[in-house]
Amino acid sequence: MQISKYALYFVITILVLLIALAAGASISAWFFSSQLAGHLQSGVRTAADSAIDGSRVNILIMGNDARPGEGITRSDTLMLVSIDPHLRKAVFLLIPRDTKWESKRHGVQKINAALAFDGPEAAVNASEKLLDVKIDHYAVISFEAFIKIIDALGGVEIDVQEPMHKEAENIHLEEGRQVLNGEDALGFVRYRDYLMGDVDRDQHQAIFIKALAAKILSADTLVRLPELVMAANDLLVTDMLLTEMLEYASWAPAFSPDSIITQTLPGSFDNDYDESGSLISCYWIVTEEQAHGIIDDLYAGKHYEVY
DSSP states (O other): OOOOSSOBOHHHHHHHHHHHHHTHHHHHHHHTOHHHHHHHHHTOOGGGGSOOOOOOEEEEEEEEOOOTTOOOOOEEEEEEEEEETTTTEEEEEEEOTTBEEEETTTEEEETTHHHHHHOHHHHHHHHHHHHTOOOOEEEEEBSTTHHHHHHHHTOEEEEEOSOEEEGGGTEEEOSEEEEEOHHHHHHHHHOOOSTTTHHHHHHHHHHHHHHHHHHHTSHHHHTTHHHHHHHHTTTEEESOOHHHHHHHHTTGGGOOGGGEEEEEOOOEEEEEEOTTSOEEEEEEEOOHHHHTTHHHHHHTTOOOOOO
16 A cells, blocks of 8 residues: 555544544444444443453554655654553653664664655564564554544644744644644644754644543544544555454543553754754664663553653
């Protein structure tokens, strides 16, 4: 399957994956159980009181920032989503796109180059080596439909902690708690004019993930999930089979917004300057000690300072 030529962005993938989790009762009801659909309509998550079949699954999310007419480019955002049905938790680990990656074929690069050089499988391999985990699936998605789906949800409530204005990207947000429509929500997650750049942006994206999870897992949204899933059906480029998606989706009734754990992969900047003081290169340096085992640590309740 070819990657869409539209600009690709991670946030809609988060939306689709959260819908897949939350829509478990809805989708499964279409195929398997009218009783489960009844539980969904009443907002009762009976699966939370019983064992859930299935093993932990790790999914790598990639956002390709290609513009119309371009091929696959560097991933704008990279994130590992780990979902554990027994623990009833999901970890969203944001990997800074400037993370240093040493490739046998391409030399020293930033990890976001893996997708452009050799496709999604290369990005999976690079991330597996970085984190010392087995990644089961990948997903790449267009952000063109982001605005429509957020609007279909009725917007997402966010506490915007500082004004965000960038004319070149049509971002105009004022400070304060507010319900963001699709266009403004896209601006919130794209904005990167912070002191620490993309690292600070990752933390704001984590705020958005939490708010989005709360919206999707609310009783009012759960009853509308079939139509939302249908709307998102053609957006996801993935190696997941429908049967696998249905299995992951069936775990949904046991999850809640408190089940979502977000973390940016900790590290430090390594900047190189020329004699005039101009920046030549910038990498996010992550040690094995920081990266290996971090998924298990997050499930166990440990939190990491990013830098």
